[in-house]
Amino acid sequence: MNNDRWIGLGFLILCALMWIVIIPGQTEGADEAFVPRLAVIGLAVPSLIMLVRRPPSVTPLNFDPGTFVRSTLPVLGLFIAYIVGVSFVGFYVSTACFLVLSLLLFGERRAKH
């Protein structure tokens, strides 16, 4: 399936989730839910179109799971550790550790010349 179709499907599922579960769960009353529901409809219509139509051009999705796991996830993981560090150990120590580790992380990735 083409990327567009996946995207459309994904958003449609999100819309369904919102309409059926989240909106009734987190709002009280028709007035309050009006704009959210309107926005969900606004999301659903283009998603449907994207799901159904013939894709205009095949642009590859710029996403490589391998690279993601090897580079982006560690960065995220380190940052999460940083935030946790700040809440338990304090700002200065965590920042110092984070900066050092982050530099190492990127340095390590450097191919040996």
Next chain:
Amino acid sequence: MNKLLSSLLVGTLLLFGTAPDAQAAFPEKPVTIVVSFAPGGTGDLTVRMLANPLEKILGQPVVIVNKGGGAGMPGFEYVLKSKPDGYTISAPGVGACISSAMFLRNKTYNFDDMTLVGGYILLDRILLARPDKPYKTWQEFIDYVKAHPGKVSVGSGASQEATEVLRSFALKNGLDINFVMYKSGGEASADLIGGHIDACELGVGTAAYQAARKGELNVLLNLGLSDVPDIPNVPKLHTDLGHPFYASLSYGFVLPKGTPEDIRATWENALKQALADPQIQQNMLKAGLTPKFISPAEYRSMLDEATQNLVKLVEYIKTAKK
């Protein structure tokens, strides 16, 4: 490069030692006032005004930290969870949170879970209208609403509580009013002055109130308990007109539960002295606020009453709407 970094790291770790605790006169180091609102608001402003004299009286720097958001509750509750050593204190305190807790969480605060230092301002909500309207007094306004059901709009400067008080009055007396909520007093003032709403409830100290002082707006009603500075002859909803509910806010200083009494007393005296400062009195009065020291006992009873008032108000509206 790595050596530099590792020595930096070690140095930072060493810095992270705990200072030895010493038992001496409070305060020994800078104190932090946690303001539970974003900078620029009335609450924040009053605390900053008081910071100067407080610094001189306490003899230590006073650091103000804004912990806004969450309708004032996270900032306030942060202080409640802090160490009860007097170095972290909440202002403007719990008064503003009573309303938020009620409407957002359906809960009330238990005032035994905190240490009250004292109050310093009582803020009333007042109802204002343009002078070119056909009603110049509260009674005329009521008559006008009765004659034009569903056509009169009353705005609110972001006080859910005041709106509900007015709503309760409307329900009780069969008035058909359109209540319109605004996100801030400034926004509401602009629409009032621009004539987009017929009347608006706002706090004392807002731009519209200043305009009223100069006679550019009429004050129809005082929803609170004290007198409106500089504007005489304003009927009070609760005290004069006998309506069971009122909208009045108290600003005060609150410490976490378990703060030693002598520390609490130091803060109380400091507050009392700061409020007596003539410069403070003058500046606050100019801003339209009435600074007055409220003893902890009185503050407590005010807060208890305010909570009761709110609980009954919400109950009343629920039943009256059916």
Next chain:
Amino acid sequence: MFDQLMEALNMVLQWQNFFWALFGVTFGIIMGAIPGLSDNMAIVLLLPFTYYLGPIPGIAMLMGLSKGANFGGSIPAILFNIPGTPQAMITTFDGYPLAKSGKSGKALKTALFASVTADTASDLVLIFLAAPVASVALRIGPPEYSMILLFSLVIISLAASGSPCRGLIATCLGLLLSTVGCDPEMGTPRFNFGFIELAEGIGIMPMAIGLLAFSEVLLQAESWYRDRRSGKKLEEVRLSTRGTDADRLTPAEMKQCLPTIARSTLIGSFVGIVPGIGTTVGAYLSYIWSKKKSKHPEMFGKGALEGIAASEAGNNAVNGPNLVPLVTLGIPGNLAAALILGGFMIKGLIPGPQFMESNAPLLYALFIVLLISNLYTFVVGGAFIRCARKLVSIPKPVLFSVVPMFCLIGSYVNNSSLFDIWLMLVFGVLGYALTKLRISLPTMIVAFFLGSLLEHKMRQSLLISRGDWTVFLDRHIACAFLLLTVAIILLYIVRHGFGQKKQA
């Protein structure tokens, strides 16, 4: 009038004013230039100073911060594709491609030129047109306001580059996010998921920092890693050689940008006068209109000087007029204005409708200081541009480490809240995902700003009119904007059909 002016000059001609204005501009540029930190954060950090100094030096510093930061944000936007402030996000569209083609000097200088010119022009709007503009602004009630917002919202969702489907998705996502918080009317929580920190809505700063700065770091780190691995040489930003045309902004080019700057100043001023809309919307709307009016719209997004000029002029032009409601009515339009109000009140000066008359010398003094600050921005900004060239040689690992740190600081500082940091992270990941899906972040962010205001104002309109929807037709200004909106939608459909928008 003349002696008031003289008195004003007396007040201004004290070293403190000049010093603090300069300090404000410099600090503002620095804060603006660091992604993750922003003008609002600079203001919050220096708050104690603002109150401690007198009204004129304090306000000089505050406004200097705003002016400086509005320009400063464009520096990393151009050099790294990471906006230093949310409003600089639009500058990345044309700034970064220009920098990659070796014209970083030209790009930076265009940004400075546009920023300072627009700032000065809009300050003049404030000075000379405050009173008449204020009375017009007062006529804008909830119905007018909501139609203006609706109009803007439709414009940005239609103008989003890429497929209209994605544009609509971006807009609706922004709208959805704007509904988080509490119900505008009843005060009950909505989409809070139990987090009381969300009671006032999603914090703009954590969201913007996450979506724009943090996600960009994730994206760049990923491509850096991939290119290192595959040995491919990445497209790097090349320093423009000193003294060449690539580094300079020629007078001819300046002249070419002037109509764009004029238009953007107009839009920015209008956005500024209507309180609560903000610099990012000003920048985006200016960009869209300039693209439409340009003789070479296809260059936009690839390195058009006018693109940079539009964005920077659009965001700088907002701050001066933001003071109009403050100065004429005592009503603040943004954070800086609110703090200025506070600064006045602490000293016992009460802004309000009569403030202009009774305190004319003070206000004139203020205006003079504002104009002088623009000069400072020009000079200090120019100096920073010279240093900024060095920034390009920062090794990427350092950038990828230091920017997240600033993102953490920047999201924490507003409410001293750890929750905001986590929020920023969530939006960082979201921004990463949305960019991969090619869904426009600026559209989403601007839809967020406009959406919450729009719902709020529409609900107010309907409450006032008691549910009568014809209120939008009865009031002239509101009706006009509504018709404009419908016209734009129809025009769009006629020109592009329902299908894929033709790529220019």
